[in-house]
Amino acid sequence: MSAEENNTSRRTAQWWQRLGSALGGPWAPRARAGSGHVRCEPDWSWRLVLSDYDLWCVRDGLGRARLNGRDISLTAGCLLMLRPGDEIEAHHDPHSPLTVTYQHYAHDDPGQGEVAGACPPHLLPPRLVHLDDLPEVRRHLDGLACLRRRPGPDTSARTTAALAALLLEIHAQAARAAGDLPALMDRRIHDVVEWMTCHPDRRLNVRAAAASAELSADQFSRLFHRETGESFRAYQVSVRIDRARELLAESSMTVSQVATALGYTDHRLFTRQFKARTGIAPGAWQRSS
Structure with missing residues (x-):
């Protein structure tokens, strides 16, 4: 598969499903000897021809x-995904030494249960x-480092699962860089959204939210709409109604109890907002769930 074909396929859910299945099964990554988190010595340099796969992440x-x-x-943030046969030379500024985390690993050969020399290219970041x-x-x-410090009968299986999850995350970040996946939400907006999701019963005004993001209210409102597609107020309501739907479907709480739990003093307002976003009244939603 060419790089162009690979990039195109990464836009489809089917490709990600196949990738997840392969990394969780026939081509599961297996940790090998050689891993750590180090601050490189002032005279450090590196010259090597790789014999296995090596994940090498610059942290500072x-x-x-x-x-x-x-x-x-x-x-910082530069990640090298080295493969068998790769030739690398590296050095650093002794006044700003590299801090890196690395992990050597291999892939299982389908049907053989042995370490394979080459993994299919489309499975590699x-x-x-x-x-x-x-x-x-x-x-x-x-x-992964925590698993290495706690060896036990579960270590191999858990390390393989953790490595597969890490490789999927790296694939996702590479896909975002290539434009095959949407960009991450701006961290300032993400943090506000996380707070609202964790506190659907609380009311956060736009000025307080903007202050937490170190933006003016106008700057924050524009950025929030750009990142979420909704106004700040509309998004807050959506968060509350989403939680209301869960409570009505999965708990024994009454409609009034749900409205009160989500901070509504006017239960008629809760009903109007719920119906505007779901098309039916909360009581009907609960009965149909």
Whole structure:
């Protein structure tokens, strides 16, 4: 499959389903010896021909690398997905040393149960990924490190699952960079949305939300609409009604109890807003669930 075909296919849900199935089954990644989180020594340099797969994530610092003849700047959020046979040379600025996390791994050969020399190319992320969400990748890597520190009979299975999840995340970030998936929500808006979702009973005014995002009210309102497609007020109502639908369908609470729990002092307003967004009254929704 060509790079162009691969990029096109990454826009489809079927491609992601096949990728998830492959990484969770016949081509599951298996951790190998060689992993860690290090701050490279001042005189550090690297010159190697890879014998396996190596995930190499720059978390801090500055450096340069030459990968298969390609020059690469190494900065925080730069991820190298190295493959067997890759040739790499690297060094860093001793005044801004690299801090990296790495993990060597292999893929199982379908039907053989043995380490394979080459995984199908469409299952591999690009060799260079500029992460747009380094904290999420760090979270996965830190989880792998925690598993390594707690060896037990479950370690192999859990490490394989964790590695597969990490590779899917890397694929997603590479796809976003290529325009095959939507960009991440602006972090300032994301944090406000998370707060509203966790506190559907609370009322947050736009000025307080803007202040938390360190924006003016007008800047915040424009950015919020651009990122969510709704006004701030409409989004708040949507969050409350979404929670109301869950409570009415999955709990034994009455319509009045749900309205009160979600901060409505006027239950008629709750009914109007619920019907405007679902097409039916809350009582009818509960009976049909």
